[in-house]
Amino acid sequence: MTREAWAEPIETLAPRLRSGKLTPTALTRACLERIERLDGTLNSFICLAPDALAQARTAEREIAAGKWRGPLHGVPIAIKDNTTTADMPTTAGSTAPGLSFPLRDAAATTRLRKAGAVLIGKTRTHEFAWGNVTPPVRNPWDTQRVPSGSSGGSGAAVAAGLCIAAMGSDTGGSIRMPASVCGTVGLKATFGRISRDGVVPHSWSLDHAGPLTRTVADAAHLLNVLAGYDPADPACQDQPVPDYTQALGKPIRGLRLGVCRNHFFERNHPDVEDAVERAIDDFASQGARVHEFEIPMLEYGLGAIFAIELASSTAYHDVSLRAGRTPHFQPDVRTLVEIGRFVTAADYLKAEQYRTVLMQAFRDVFAKVDVIVTPTMPIPAWKIGATTMDVGGREESVLAASWRFTYPFNLAGLPAISVPCGFTREHLPIGLQLAARPFDEMTLLRAAHAYERTHEWSERLPPL
Numbered sequence: 001m002t003r004e005a006w007a008e009p010i011e012t013l014a015p016r017l018r019s020g021k022l023t024p025t026a027l028t029r030a031c032l033e034r035i036e037r038l039d040g041t042l043n044s045f046i047c048l049a050p051d052a053l054a055q056a057r058t059a060e061r062e063i064a065a066g067k068w069r070g071p072l073h074g075v076p077i078a079i080k081d082n083t084t085t086a087d088m089p090t091t092a093g094s095t096a097p098g099l100s101f102p103l104r105d106a107a108a109t110t111r112l113r114k115a116g117a118v119l120i121g122k123t124r125t126h127e128f129a130w131g132n133v134t135p136p137v138r139n140p141w142d143t144q145r146v147p148s149g150s151s152g153g154s155g156a157a158v159a160a161g162l163c164i165a166a167m168g169s170d171t172g173g174s175i176r177m178p179a180s181v182c183g184t185v186g187l188k189a190t191f192g193r194i195s196r197d198g199v200v201p202h203s204w205s206l207d208h209a210g211p212l213t214r215t216v217a218d219a220a221h222l223l224n225v226l227a228g229y230d231p232a233d234p235a236c237q238d239q240p241v242p243d244y245t246q247a248l249g250k251p252i253r254g255l256r257l258g259v260c261r262n263h264f265f266e267r268n269h270p271d272v273e274d275a276v277e278r279a280i281d282d283f284a285s286q287g288a289r290v291h292e293f294e295i296p297m298l299e300y301g302l303g304a305i306f307a308i309e310l311a312s313s314t315a316y317h318d319v320s321l322r323a324g325r326t327p328h329f330q331p332d333v334r335t336l337v338e339i340g341r342f343v344t345a346a347d348y349l350k351a352e353q354y355r356t357v358l359m360q361a362f363r364d365v366f367a368k369v370d371v372i373v374t375p376t377m378p379i380p381a382w383k384i385g386a387t388t389m390d391v392g393g394r395e396e397s398v399l400a401a402s403w404r405f406t407y408p409f410n411l412a413g414l415p416a417i418s419v420p421c422g423f424t425r426e427h428l429p430i431g432l433q434l435a436a437r438p439f440d441e442m443t444l445l446r447a448a449h450a451y452e453r454t455h456e457w458s459e460r461l462p463p464l
Contacts, residue, residue: 006030006161007461011217013164014071018063024074027164028056028118031076035121035162038464041143043136044157046081047088048121055118062116071221073116078166080154081122082129083209084198085109088119092200093127093134093150096320096328106198107230108167108209115225120163123153127333128313129169129202132177132402135330138384139182140462141428145381148177148402154212155182159462165218169199170208172305173377173406176418179212180376180431183420183460185448186212187219190438191413192237194223195230203312204235206305206410215458216419216449220244223441239439247446253287255447258369263298264405267392268378275422275430276375279451283373286450291369295361298408300354302400305407307343307351314340359412366437371447374405376418376431405433415441417448420457429457 005013005027016022032052039045049055059074079085082092083106090101105113112119126134126149134152139145140160147156151168155178158166168175170188179186187210194209201207211222224245229238259265259280265273284290317337320326326334365372378391378401388395409416414435421432432451436444452458 004030004161006034006164009213009215009218010071010075010164010221011215013075017074018068020064024056024059024063024118025053027074028052028076028120031120031161031163034160038160039162042138042140042156042160044123044153044160044162045078045121046091046124046153049088049119051087052076052118052120059116059118069114069116070225072112072225075117075165076120076163077112077117078121078123078154078157078163079109079119080151080167080169081125082169082200083108083167085119085122088122090122090200092129093125094329096325098323098325101200104198107195107232108226109198111225123151123157123166125153126150127330128200129171129174130313130333130336132399134178139381140464141183142381145383145428146181148181148381150174151178151212155179155184155186158182158184158212158214160464161461165211165213165222168210168212169202170210170410171202171206171309172410173403175208175210175212176376176406176416176431176433177402179418181381181429183429183457183462184212184214185216185219185420185458186210186418187223188409188416189223189227189441190415192235193239193415193439193441194226195233195236197230197232201316203309205312206309208410216417216445216452217245217248219417220248220445242442244441244445247442248449249453250446250450251287252283252447252450255288255371256369257283257288257290258365258372259290259292260295260372260374261292262294262296264374267394268375269380269391269424271424272375272378272380272430276373276432279421279432280373282451282454286454293365293368295365297358297361301358301408301411302404304351304354305411307347308355310336310340311343311348313337314343355411358408362412362414370436370443372435374433376405376433377402378404380424380426380428380430409435414438415444417444419448419452421451421455422457
């Protein structure tokens, strides 16, 4: 069956665009028409680029003249609204008065433009990239449910085919969580691999930028463009950048697959647990060697990341606190920003000490395994307005549950990816999370692609 262009991944679109069998203008118009038809319900975009079709026509002329810039040339990609752009305003999801962000391209925006991408618009974020629901965005698999957050606009837009890929940011899971519940791929590379210059800060030592895509191969194509040293981001590392697409299609026989049985498998929605256990069996059937282990100290991680995140965010918003702007923040964000004042120096230092010990624990694990596999989230998408959910037979806060499996890899700065691994009995997507050693995105993508190519989860589309 021939798929509509908006439903195709970059890996199949790029050859068609390069050959002229499909034009950037036709592809961009298809996405814009789909946005016009569906986004009144989904609310994934906060604004569209006024020159999206002009960008597409420029790409079309360049390709026709033989000036091919690579696989992203002429591909419509969205930018999360906490990442600055020269041609579209940035709000970071806030309507508070007195805030302004520069009209300039962030590092990621610049790299995407140089690669020839058509930057089609800005996707909604939970205010200041804080929360896990991204109002008013709705999940395309069930519009009565959340797309998670804070990159919920990007997750919903990619899943619904409103753009081919989108940028997100991830402080405690904000790329991988929307990817999980929206049925897309979400990649958080190693801390320092992708420049965050131009991304509105949330927590300086936890923030990551990265893509949400339809397939693992598409994530590799985006990472090829986004990765690399940038002196404008003090955390950015000057590390070699390989061609990540070379990791695709490689066998995983002999790959050491780590399964952490505490924390990640102690309390999950039964459909999530079943899907991830089947995925582990799938890896083993391809020749991966499964090693089970435990990291007991993971049970203390939530307190550590909250202390670091709250203190960092409150420090960033200190000007707004002193100017009296925080009453205009959304209630959940206002609460979090204001309680950060009560994190003491001792609390913060203890959290950083915990982080150091956790990083060593992961180093010890990676001496024995190549990739760690976990559920991305213990739960599927929840109903809009719900604050609790039954998780493994116990009522639990969706806020606490939603990022329980993602934040450890922010604390440790490890590369992690979420890929679709099935659906619940209510036809809601389930995410599988893989993590690897620092700057070993090649192994991460190799393993993720090995799983993806034996299933058709990424080919399914929401019933819009």
